[in-house]
Structures are given as C-alpha cells and as structure tokens.
Amino acid sequence: MIQSSSIGARADSLAREFLYTTEDFNRIADLCYERAGILLPPAKQDHVYSRLSRRLRSLGLKSFDAYLKQLTGPNGVEEQRQMISALTTNVTRFFREPHHFEHLRTEVLPELAARARAGGRVRLWSAGCASGEEPYSLAFTVLRALPDAAKYDVRILATDIDPEVLAAASSGIYSEGAAHDLPDWVDHTMASREPDALKIAPSVRRLVDFRPLNLIRPFPMKGPFDVIFCRNVAIYFDVPTQAVVWNSFIGVLQPGSQMYIGHSERPPHALVTRFTPNCITGYRLNDPDRPATSERRK
Ligand SMILES: C[S@@+](CC[C@H](N)C(=O)[O-])C[C@H]1O[C@@H](n2cnc3c(N)ncnc32)[C@H](O)[C@@H]1O
Structure with missing residues (x-):
C-alpha cells in the first residue's frame, strides 16, 4: 500500500529538475531559522526551490535530500553559509527612506x-x-x-551575516545607475560618477568598517553606539527573535542614543517603553537622567 505522505512527496517533486519534498522544505526552513533567525513560512516553498536550485546544480546533486546531507555533513557549515546567502534578500539602495538621513543630519549629528x-x-x-549603500x-x-x-x-560599523555582500560592499564600486539615488550634495570628493560605475571615494570608505556579524548571536562588541540603523532586517525574524535582537541592541546603546528601523517594523511590545519615538520609525x-517628555508630546 502506498502511504499518502509518499504520494504527496512525489506530487511535490513533479516536473521539477530536482527532487524536492515538503519534508525537505521543512528541514531547510528549520536550519535557516536556527542559523539566521529567518522565518520561511510554507508559502515560501517554491521560493526556496528556485533560490537553492543553482547551489544543487553547481554541486552536481539530484535531490534536496542529498543537499540536506551536504548541509548537515562534516563540511556543512560552509554550505549553510552559502544557503543563507542564497535565501536572504539583500535589496537596498543609497538613501533608502531618506527621511532617516535627514533626521540624523538635523537632530542627531x-x-x-x-x-x-x-x-x-x-x-x-x-x-x-547588505551591499553597503546604507x-x-x-x-x-x-x-x-x-x-x-x-x-x-568617528567610525561607522557595517555588518551583515552574508560575507558575499560584504565583499561587494567593501569594494565601494556600484553600477552607474546607483548614482541616481545620490543627492546632488554628494559631490566628486565623496563619490565619482563614471560612465560605467559609481565609485565611493577612499576618504568615505575609510570611515566604514565592514564585518560579518549574525544579529541573533551574542554581539562580539560592547559599543557603545550613538546611532544604530537596523532597517528591513528584523522583518524576517519572528517576535521572540526580534526581542532577543532588540535586547542586544539595548546592551550596546547608551541612554539617549538613536535607532532607526524599517518602515514596516516596530519595536517589540515588551521593549516599547524603553524607547521614545522621535521621527517616522526612529526611536x-x-x-533616565533626561526624560524625553517634550518628544512624547510631539
Ligand atoms: C533587505 S537587506 C536590508 C539592507 C539595508 N539595511 C536596507 O534597509 O536597505 C537585509 C539584510 O539583512 C541581512 N540579514 C539577514 N539575517 C541576518 C542576521 N541574522 N544577521 C545579520 N544580518 C542578517 C541579509 O543578509 C541582508 O543583507
């Protein structure tokens, strides 16, 4: 007698280049959550297939089951890194949500x-x-x-879980189209707009240190930081993981420091009283020595 789960498994894999079952997806989702805190709900099953197919092809594998053996085998850590890199969204651009940079310039700097x-x-x-535009x-x-x-x-720390994007970021070289996102006051002393590339000036690059860092693990540095931009990252975490990350941020901020988060993000409910909102998704x-009553009234 054929088990209904094996019918399901075969149906999952129908007309695909690689064998891929719901069980494979669940195991990948668990690994991704454990390694990076990123949630992959069932609706992402096809997305995971298409993002990881390139890895299976380059490793010469025929099934996701074989890929999972590789991920959990003796050299699995490096492949897990490649998997996280393939599954994370690195979309960004210069001066994304420009109101944060304006608030930083006028109110904080x-x-x-x-x-x-x-x-x-x-x-x-x-x-x-991500690739360094922020x-x-x-x-x-x-x-x-x-x-x-x-x-x-004065230093700017720039971190990401994905070493590949960090390598691109530290090169400081972008496509010429990226120049459209730069305001006019970013002149040739800060970035050169060349016909085939936008190049960040060495004087700007020297201010920024790029480092790999997994936000869901204890931070290796103590800070304190005056400003943290963590935008469009925690959106991929579940609520308990968001709370862990925000608690870690509190540990490296000093009272009165500034946080900016993405437009669709909010501080975890349990920590909301630790912060005072002072601009759109800025906190x-x-x-305790300088209660922000005037900001609360705004
Ligand atoms: C959509 S990009 C956001 C880039 C930029 N902050 C912005 O808003 O334009 C999200 C970035 O978060 C990184 N990321 C995801 N999970 C992470 C984790 N656990 N620790 C550190 N970075 C992580 C991804 O690699 C990706 O580069």
Missing part, C-alpha cells in the same frame, strides 16, 4: 559632531548593511555635517 570636535568618541552602526549613505551624511570627520574619533533610547 549636531550634538555628535560637537562631541567629536571636543575629542569625544562617536560610533554609528549599520546592522544588516553605511555609505551614513558616511556621506556624517561628512556633510562634519567634513573633517577623518581627523576625529531614542530613554535616558
């Missing part, structure tokens, strides 16, 4: 620039930076507020 000029330390972090947009904005930033203790970590 004046105090930080004054601190830097007085010899203080200033740290910004683009967490989940941290370079931060660097342009910092240089607009503080043109001689290189003389001071200030409450400072």
Whole structure:
C-alpha cells in the first residue's frame, strides 16, 4: 500500500529538475531559522526551490535530500553559509527612506559632531548593511555635517551575516545607475560618477568598517553606539527573535542614543517603553537622567 505522505512527496517533486519534498522544505526552513533567525513560512516553498536550485546544480546533486546531507555533513557549515546567502534578500539602495538621513543630519549629528570636535568618541552602526549603500549613505551624511570627520574619533560599523555582500560592499564600486539615488550634495570628493560605475571615494570608505556579524548571536562588541540603523532586517525574524535582537541592541546603546528601523517594523511590545519615538520609525533610547517628555508630546 502506498502511504499518502509518499504520494504527496512525489506530487511535490513533479516536473521539477530536482527532487524536492515538503519534508525537505521543512528541514531547510528549520536550519535557516536556527542559523539566521529567518522565518520561511510554507508559502515560501517554491521560493526556496528556485533560490537553492543553482547551489544543487553547481554541486552536481539530484535531490534536496542529498543537499540536506551536504548541509548537515562534516563540511556543512560552509554550505549553510552559502544557503543563507542564497535565501536572504539583500535589496537596498543609497538613501533608502531618506527621511532617516535627514533626521540624523538635523537632530542627531549636531550634538555628535560637537562631541567629536571636543575629542569625544562617536560610533554609528549599520546592522544588516547588505551591499553597503546604507553605511555609505551614513558616511556621506556624517561628512556633510562634519567634513573633517577623518581627523576625529568617528567610525561607522557595517555588518551583515552574508560575507558575499560584504565583499561587494567593501569594494565601494556600484553600477552607474546607483548614482541616481545620490543627492546632488554628494559631490566628486565623496563619490565619482563614471560612465560605467559609481565609485565611493577612499576618504568615505575609510570611515566604514565592514564585518560579518549574525544579529541573533551574542554581539562580539560592547559599543557603545550613538546611532544604530537596523532597517528591513528584523522583518524576517519572528517576535521572540526580534526581542532577543532588540535586547542586544539595548546592551550596546547608551541612554539617549538613536535607532532607526524599517518602515514596516516596530519595536517589540515588551521593549516599547524603553524607547521614545522621535521621527517616522526612529526611536531614542530613554535616558533616565533626561526624560524625553517634550518628544512624547510631539
Ligand atoms: C533587505 S537587506 C536590508 C539592507 C539595508 N539595511 C536596507 O534597509 O536597505 C537585509 C539584510 O539583512 C541581512 N540579514 C539577514 N539575517 C541576518 C542576521 N541574522 N544577521 C545579520 N544580518 C542578517 C541579509 O543578509 C541582508 O543583507
């Protein structure tokens, strides 16, 4: 007698280049959640097939079951990294959600620039930076507020789980079309608009340190950070994972520091009282010594 689950498994794989069952999808979804905190709901079953087919082809495999053996075998860690890279969405652009950069420039950077000029330390972090457009947009904005930033203790950390996007990011070279996202004040001293490429100037690149970092694991650095951009990353996590990541952020922020998140994201309910919203999806970590009552009234 044929089991109904095996009929299902065969139906799943019908007319596909590689054998792929719901069980394979579930095991991949579990691995992805465990490694990167990313949720893959059942509706993503076809998406996972199409994103991972290229990996199976290049490894010469015939089925997802064989691929799973590779993922969980002795050299599985490197292939798990490739899998996460294939399954994550790295879409980004320069000055995405431009109101955050404007808020940073007008409301946050004046105090930080004054601190830097007085010899203080200033740290910004683009967490989940993808191919680097976000941290370079931060660097342009910092240089607009503080043109001689290189003389001071000002650094931008840019991290992502995916080393491939980080390699592209640190090269500082983009397609010529990316220049359309740059405002006019980003002049040739910050980026050169060449016929076949947009190149970030070395003085801008020197402000940014690119590092691999998995946000769902304990952070290796202590901070403190004055500004964190973590936009369009936590959206792929479930609520408990979001709370873990936000608690980690609180651990490396100092009171009064600024967070910016993506337009469709919100701080976890349990932590909402720790922050005061001060612009569209922008939040200030409450400072017990400086209650933000005026901001609450806005
Ligand atoms: C859609 S991009 C967001 C890029 C940029 N922040 C923006 O808003 O334009 C999401 C990035 O989050 C990264 N990511 C996903 N899970 C992660 C994790 N657990 N730790 C660190 N980065 C992660 C992905 O590799 C991807 O580059």
